[in-house]
Amino acid sequence: MNRNILVRALLVVLVLFLGTSGWIIDREVGRTFSDDPLVWEPEIAAFERVDRESPPPRDAILFVGSSSIRFWDDLAKDMAPMNVIRRGFGGAKLSDLIHFTDRIILPYSPRAIVIHAGGNELTDAPGNRRRTPEKAFADFQSLIALIREELPDVPIYYLALRPSSLPDARDRLLQRVREDCEAQPDLHYLDAGAGLALADGSPNPRLIRWDFIHLNREGYEAWAPPVRERLLGDLGPGPLHPAP
Structure with missing residues (x-):
């Protein structure tokens, strides 16, 4: 040629x-x-289609939340021998999880739930209607209350937001969540972000993807061990079903 x-x-x-x-x-x-949770309807419908075609195991640990869960492709391997279900989507906010609780949380009868969300609300990027940490915390409380109506005894873990370029807003939200977790039975605060930060507390760029937002594989390799150690220590390996 x-x-x-x-x-x-x-x-x-x-x-x-x-x-x-x-x-x-x-x-x-x-x-x-967007403030409209229905923008994520295609992703939620896709989860439901997968569940119909290949039902996930009962008594697994459900990881639900935003894109940090969505991009955790090796979650099942990283959490072995515990069985997990991964339901992360787009730029989910806590308010989105509230809207879709009856479709992507309650149907699985999980033995524990790990929630990672709350960061997208705090983003100050142009075009985003930024929430205050107090509003994000109110949504967190509403989500927990909604889950508790149907799953009163299931342990719930809040996987803390990773190191951020907005540390003040992040820290204010996490402080409120931590205090709430300490005050409620079976509500746990799980902070696994120490290995993701530089000495000054800012995100380690070596662990971030090309988009400057999400973890790369090396980042997940640093994030996963403290999560696995905490869950395995608290919950044990659980039933020996094949992971989805």
Whole structure:
């Protein structure tokens, strides 16, 4: 093939790729900043379709929350021998989890629930209607109360937000959540973020993906061990079902 033609073809492919990627990123950012939980309906419906086709095991540990759970591709391996169900989606907020509780939390009859959400509410990016830490905490309380109506005795763990570029808002929310966990039976605060931060408390860029937001595989390898150690110590390995 003529070299000039090849170069032009590669440039066209690159432009198409960048244009498509930009559209996808813009769409995902728009959904993350939306106040309407129904923007996540396709993801929730996909979970339900998977559940019908391949029912997950009972008595597993349910991990539910935002994209940090969604991108945890090796969660089952990282938590072995405990069986887990992974239900993370998009830029989920605590208010989104409230809306979809009856579809992605209650149906699984989990032996424990791990929640990781609350960071997207605090983001001060342009276009986001930022919540205060107090509003995010109120949503956390509402979510716990909703779960407790149907699952009064199931241990619930709040997996603390990772080190952030907005430490003040993050710390205010986490302080309220920690105090609430200390005051309630079977509600636990799980902070596994120490290995993800630099000496000054800021996120370690070596553990972050190209998007400067989410953990890369090395980041998950640092995050997973304290989570596994805590859950295994508290709950034991559990039933020996195959992980979904």
